[in-house]
Amino acid sequence: MNIKKLSSLFVLSLAALGAQASQRVCEYQLIPTQVYATGLLEQGLQLPLLVDSYLPTTCSDGPAGMVQPVLLIPGGGFNWVERDREKIVEIAVGLAQAGFAVFPIEHRIRDWNGFAPVSETKTSAELKVYQRNLKKSPYPGDQHFQALIAMEDAFKAQAWVKSKATEYNLDVTKFGILGGSSGACTALGMEYSGNNLDEGVSDFQALIDMWGDFFPHTHMETGESPLLILAGTVDPVIDYPLTTDIMQRAKAVSVDASRITMPGVKHGLDDADIFNRMVVGTNLTIFQSMVQFLEAKLRPATRQKWPPVGQTREMLAEEYPPAP
Numbered sequence: 001m002n003i004k005k006l007s008s009l010f011v012l013s014l015a016a017l018g019a020q021a022s023q024r025v026c027e028y029q030l031i032p033t034q035v036y037a038t039g040l041l042e043q044g045l046q047l048p049l050l051v052d053s054y055l056p057t058t059c060s061d062g063p064a065g066m067v068q069p070v071l072l073i074p075g076g077g078f079n080w081v082e083r084d085r086e087k088i089v090e091i092a093v094g095l096a097q098a099g100f101a102v103f104p105i106e107h108r109i110r111d112w113n114g115f116a117p118v119s120e121t122k123t124s125a126e127l128k129v130y131q132r133n134l135k136k137s138p139y140p141g142d143q144h145f146q147a148l149i150a151m152e153d154a155f156k157a158q159a160w161v162k163s164k165a166t167e168y169n170l171d172v173t174k175f176g177i178l179g180g181s182s183g184a185c186t187a188l189g190m191e192y193s194g195n196n197l198d199e200g201v202s203d204f205q206a207l208i209d210m211w212g213d214f215f216p217h218t219h220m221e222t223g224e225s226p227l228l229i230l231a232g233t234v235d236p237v238i239d240y241p242l243t244t245d246i247m248q249r250a251k252a253v254s255v256d257a258s259r260i261t262m263p264g265v266k267h268g269l270d271d272a273d274i275f276n277r278m279v280v281g282t283n284l285t286i287f288q289s290m291v292q293f294l295e296a297k298l299r300p301a302t303r304q305k306w307p308p309v310g311q312t313r314e315m316l317a318e319e320y321p322p323a324p
Contacts, residue, residue, distance in 0.1 A: 027097075073154055078109055091178070
């Protein structure tokens with residue numbers, strides 16, 4: 001993959017945004033293939049867990065200075081996870097060039113060369129209670145177990161990023177998280193269910209959910225992270241009405257939640273086409289809107305507007321993206 005080519009493309013696209021979506025256009029350095037922790041598998045095996053670090057260096061307004069971290073969790077249905085997949089790299093590069101430190105991670109999956117993951121936070125008895133409490137979920141119990149495993153690893157990744165605050169010049173008081181599909185389910189679970197499941201205490205100040213869900217929605221509580229949902233109306237994996245339930249719960253407990261509805265869109269980055277599909281009533285693509293959301297929530301001093309000018313917290317993407 002040609003990172004330099006991607007970098008030059010994003011410099012052009014971000015520069016075109018001007019002040020509306022991003023105050024900064026930055027160069028960045030990539031530190032690949034770092035081990036942030038290990039994860040337990042059957043027979044006591046420990047799997048190294050990997051992360052790449054995209055760190056802004058020099059920006060349009062001078063040295064990058066202290067930057068806000070964003071944890072990026074790729075999707076894959078808990079069957080696979082690739083931090084260096086092309087579209088994940090596109091997101092990481094785009095956010096790094098907007099001045100955020102971005103950390104795409106990998107976590108334990110359902111099967112690794114014939115070895116299954118083992119929970120590091122729950123005993124067998126506790127797992128039975130955990131599964132029983134999820135009996136009314138619209139998703140199979142195994143999905144919840146795999147999400148639990150991914151959450152265990154992602155909490156370790158969050159701690160690792162915080163440990164790098166001085167070395168990487170990170171402002172960890174403003175921490176964002178972004179996930180797609182199973183990665184979004186993991187991110188949502190960390191922020192809105194983690195405390196209820198005794199898995200960890202997340203402290204994110206911005207969360208972007210790309211076609212994910214968590215259960216039960218009643219775990220969302222007052223004072224938790226602002227949320228931006230991207231949802232396709234014909235998603236065969238995460239029913240669109242489930243995201244309406246999240247929005248209703250957020251309103252009930254005064255969590256700042258917004259949604260970009262994508263008419264006719266199914267599931268995943270390919271169908272969503274976030275780099276080309278526009279948000280109706282704005283001059284922003286979906287990705288540019290994501291940047292503006294992170295700017296507003298993680299860099300309040302920039303006085304970025306969220307929702308975008310003239311919009312409500314319920315936005316609509318165009319049904320057909322422009323031809324490439």
